[in-house]
Amino acid sequence: MSGGKDKKNRVNKAHGWEEAGGEFYQESYPADWEGLQRDPAAIATLLPSKQNRAATTRRARSTHQDTKGSRRQQTATRRRNSTARRGSQYHEVQVAMLPDLSQDLTDEERIWEEIHEIKTMPVSMAQKKEMKAQLQNATKLRLQGLDQIKWQRRKVWHQVVAKWAEVLTKMELWRNSLKEIEGNFGTGVVAYFLFLRWLMFLNLAIFVLILSFVVIPHVVLQEPMDKPCDAISESNSTQCCTEDYFNRTSSEKFSILDIIQGTGFMEKTLMFYGMYTNKIFGHYPYENASSVSSSHSSLYRAELYYDLPLAYISITAVYFLVSLAAIVKAASREFKDRLVDGEGQFYQYCNLIFGGWDFCIHNEKSADIKHKALYNEIRGLLHSKRLEYERHNRSRDFMFKLIVIRFLINILVLIILAISAVVIYILFEISLRHLEPNYKHSHSPYKLFQSTSTGTLASFNAYGTINSNLTSSTSSSGEQIDEELANNDSLILRSAQNDGMLTLEMQLQNLFHEFLPYIAIVCLNVVVPIVFNYLVEFEQYSPMFVIKISLLRTIFLRLSSLAVLLSRFYFLIIPEVVDDECYRKNSGTPQCWETFVGQQFYKLVITDFVTHIFVTFFVNFPRSLFAKHIRSKFARFVGEQEFELSKHVLDVVYSQTLCWLGSFYAPFLPAISTVLTFFMFYIKKFACLVNSKPSSILYRASRSNSLFMLILLISFAIAVIPVVYAVAEIMPSRSCGPFRGLRSVWDAAITAFMKMPQFFQNIIFFFGTAGFAIPAFVVLTLFLYYYYAVSDANKHMVQVLKNQLVLEGHDKQFLLNRLSSFIKQQQEYQKKMVQYERDREQKNARDRNRTAADEE
């Protein structure tokens, strides 16, 4: 190092005004004056903007003066750069570079800061070490008093942050898996796995919220006792209904089938909505618990109380808000980038070229594919321009044909969506009709068969055979026959129940019916997207748009099937409960419909997860084995799979939607989702690393990230609507849950609000009046206009500055050209002078010779 530096100094001294800082370019840098004289165009390399970036050794020293104001490293670095670039007075800078310690009496803190800034400099380690030693040995002022304490505190804080970062990286989940995926598939796919991890943590956060504010208080706090039902005269009071419900569902033993169905003993756990109390912990309304209103009026008797229903509803609101905030925060970075640019695909080419290669790839095969993908992308980008041109020049006939085709295909898609919705509806109807009488005593038979149902997989195999039998019969027969069939089934069920016995077949049929709609939904989700992909080829959209539109259609498919399901629940639940009943026994409404809904979502989540396992390990894995070991075109056609990001994203987002929808009715659903997402990571990792080969489509991390968040946002919005509706409008069941006996769940919040101090209520009410709304509206509009004007002005300014930059660039070119031609002229002049000089000398010499000759 020192040798190199000495050489440099020598160069500097020799040529005074040229500062050859760039070690890296020393061989090719036309740094010397002689070289410049040979090639005048090289004068451009002497521009200050070119000089200072490479001359980094000096940077640290030259920063002393200007970092003083700001402590923040970022600004310091930036300023340093700008000053370094500005400093065109080479001599001064050079003086600053010489080890002139007298002027650098800086305090310890500054030195410490500078040592930490060394690492951002692009020089070799040896130089950095030297700089560090130099800084450490420099004379420095000792800090006194408060400053010393402050500095020590900063140092400690710095260390703590570093330690914390180390701990975090050690704890980082799936670090090695991510590296492996990254090495084989690049950053776009890793973004998906990061998204998966992010969802897992989101679910975990939701669950922790529920656990700490709803579940733990319920378990820990003592539940106040109520009067038993016998003591109350009215048979339809919440207390009696609850006891009725308890008696029906109690006397359960453990059964494996119950675990996957969420019935039986599971129904009695805190897993579902039904078991949560409507009591307010901490006060004992024993003496007047007969009606809800009086129980609330007695609330102020206890000083400290925990209102579980209120906690339940507010936690629901909180975790929806938390989810929304998390999504928006994650999405906003991407959106901000786009909004700032404002020109859509502003830097698409530069992005592709300079950010195209994933430096993390470490596998030859993936590297080849990456090359190929980049090649395709480059060609695609270039061709898209031509395509656009072509699109403008399409003939009218062709356009007409295309429009007709697109129109027809869109109609077809709608029809397919409608058909799948109807299929789900009918299947759900069948299953309900079959299970309706079953519902009341669905638990008793199971205990007989605990021993036979050894494992879920074994029983799933068994359904397969029944499945085929039944689907053939149900699909061929009409409504009528279905009904009869269902009635028969229920009759058999009843009689069997009377006997206290059920055959295994009946048992499995029951289970099959229970899962029928969910299996159908999952199957549709597998089959229909393939059809959509096939159809979209006829529409001749641009490649990017194809991805978008097929994604959109698939989302609609998934959500429409969910919507059908929800609407079915709705019609089941909506019948008004007559005053003297606990629930509508005749219309098939379950006694505790919230728990029923929770169970449905629980089943749906489980089915969804099992299908992922099944498809990944038992369908796609053999396929990939087939493709790997048998070398034929057919095998490759059948077996080879790409890791289609959009499809896998949908899978995850779908289960997340289920989690959001269901967690009000099954508070443990987020916990289950967390666990399942955890395993999902491994399933998807298997699907990615073992089953698929790297995709030939270029997935970019930024683009795919914003796509994920957009889809998640859509499904979040769609998940919120039914939950909010149910909370605000539908009457909770009387027999169970924290809101039994209220008109709607929201009533609990309203009553809590009414109990607040009058002053606070007045404030809230004021927000609702016109006196507040109209001025607020006006002010907001003004703000909106203000920011719009500012951004407009900024845009204009950017344009002006850009033009100015171009002008400056031209000026620079012009001046450089003039300068180099001037130097050329100078050289020629010098040459001429030299020539002239020589000529004269020769002439003189000749003259002298001549005179000498003459003298002779």
Place this chain on the structure above:
Amino acid sequence: MGQTKSQFSEEELQDYEDLTFFTKKEILFAHKKFKQLAPEKVGHNKNAKLSMNKILQYPELRVNPFGDRICKVFSSSNDGDCTFEDFLDMMSVFSDACPKAVKAEHAFRIFDFDGDDMLGINDLKQVIERLVGPDNCVSDNDIKQLIQNILAEADLDDDGALSFPEFEHIIDKSSDFNNSFRIRL
């Protein structure tokens, strides 16, 4: 691990920790990786200079189309041969903790093939050719078109080449760069 630990004194480790974006543990881990490239040589001298071919055995660099450029940029002797310190510098720049500006600086050098401190047309052409790989051929016309598009996007002062500030501006705007210009240790 104990063996590697004994190769560094506490002071050296402290130096390295101060001068890179790594913690001491990561530095030792990096040394382990470095040692794997040439076990006996590095075992003998912990800061041994390995030839560029040896360094290019590192998995991420092996398949990287800019592997040799990376070695040259980080090599303190400018010929692509790297000592451990150079290797550590390299890994530090490619780590997650490294700020974008520093990464941009090095990326600029990597892409600046002819070393004239500007990304000129020839540099861009080489970058594109290396990106696309030897098996796929882009026609000269397409490359010309592409370079034109790049310059139209980013060459603010219209001098037919990208200077460092222009490049830094692109990198600042590029949301992908931070993700892609990264090697996990």
